Amino acid sequence: MDTDEAPESFVFVGERLWLDFVNSDDAARNRKGTRLDALDAFDTFVQWLSSARILDAERASAMLKRAQQQPTGASAALHEARRIRNVLRALAERGGAPAERATQVAIGEINRILGRSAGTRRVEPRSDGGFTRNFVTVGDVFAGLLIPIIESAADALVSGELVRVRRCADSRCSRVFFDGSRNGKRRWCEMATCGNRAKAARHRRKVKLNVNG
Numbered sequence: 001m002d003t004d005e006a007p008e009s010f011v012f013v014g015e016r017l018w019l020d021f022v023n024s025d026d027a028a029r030n031r032k033g034t035r036l037d038a039l040d041a042f043d044t045f046v047q048w049l050s051s052a053r054i055l056d057a058e059r060a061s062a063m064l065k066r067a068q069q070q071p072t073g074a075s076a077a078l079h080e081a082r083r084i085r086n087v088l089r090a091l092a093e094r095g096g097a098p099a100e101r102a103t104q105v106a107i108g109e110i111n112r113i114l115g116r117s118a119g120t121r122r123v124e125p126r127s128d129g130g131f132t133r134n135f136v137t138v139g140d141v142f143a144g145l146l147i148p149i150i151e152s153a154a155d156a157l158v159s160g161e162l163v164r165v166r167r168c169a170d171s172r173c174s175r176v177f178f179d180g181s182r183n184g185k186r187r188w189c190e191m192a193t194c195g196n197r198a199k200a201a202r203h204r205r206k207v208k209l210n211v212n213g
């Protein structure tokens with residue numbers, strides 16, 4: 001990627017891992033406002049997983065090395081990630097309505113991925129002094145990549161918090177997020193972008209009204 005075009009970092013505004021994953025088709029915008037899909041390439045997917053703290057630096061570089069050795073496996077994993085993302089978007093956008101079909105499809109996919117996962121869960125120290133919970137797969141190295149994301153989606157179903165999952169109020173923006181605000185009135189993915197745009201538009205309308213009135 002051209003360095004001028006490259007965004008500084010990925011944006012995580014979903015408040016839940018699975019929602020950030022759904023938003024990974026708009027994971028960053030460069031200065032020109034061009035959107036970056038984190039699932040455009042396997043390498044970018046791994047970078048996104050590192051930023052999301054699903055992979056630590058060591059595992060991320062091991063994963064990239066594996067991808068070079070097994071390009072077919074890596075591209076299959078990327079393909080699956082994109083498919084799962086579509087399924088999870090449908091689940092996120094049901095907006096708490098009883099969209100049985102989207103929910104059933106999602107549950108099917110969640111169970112399929114949980115079912116084939118074999119590995120160990122480990123708590124490990126992070127370089128910044130904190131701790132992280134890792135899932136270390138046995139067998140297919142790529143198979144485990146989606147597990148933490150799928151578990152996050154499963155948590156949303158189990159805890160019944162789908163009613164608080166919303167899509168950004170800006171119609172040009174498709175980001176979704178968990179509304180954890182006390183009054184349940186969060187409207188935008190980010191104040192810095194979509195929220196401010198709405199505020200500016202409101203201000204322009206007000207100025208125009210004052211001029212005309």
Ligand SMILES: [Zn+2]
Binds near residue numbers: 168173175189
């Ligand atoms: Zn937005």
